[in-house]
Amino acid sequence: MPKPRRTFTAEFKKQMVQLYESGKSRANIIKEYDLSASAFDRWITQSQKTGSFKEKNNRTEEENELLALRKENQRLKMENDILKQAALIMGRK
The missing domain is CATH 1.20.5 (Single alpha-helices involved in coiled-coils or other helix-helix interfaces)
Known part of the structure; x- marks a missing residue:
């Protein structure tokens, strides 16, 4: 049975990216916060590309x-x- 879809605030996403950028491993962050790898990777890309987590700003x-x-x-x-x-x-x- 699939997990219910969760939504995350821009602030939470920013904190996760900051954890990663400060040296915490990707695998540990994904496991500890029960995130999907694809979502986490998208947040990193969005943060580096535009600094925004809104889809419309990353098109x-x-x-x-x-x-x-x-x-x-x-x-x-x-x-x-x-x-x-x-x-x-x-x-x-």
Whole structure:
């Protein structure tokens, strides 16, 4: 049975990274605080890259562009659907 998902504050993540940077072993931190290795590694990378643990602050330019294009595509589909409905209504008159 999988463990329930836990959330950690930015302060906690920062403290874990500081423990690691001050010389405590990765394995000991993961074991002692019952963390997943992938999450802990992500925190280290985020801390070194941007100093922020927010996903949006750690996205690449390509990821930001993809999200913007998806959002625009969704908006255009909605506008298209509205125009189709309007054309149907106008065609009936």
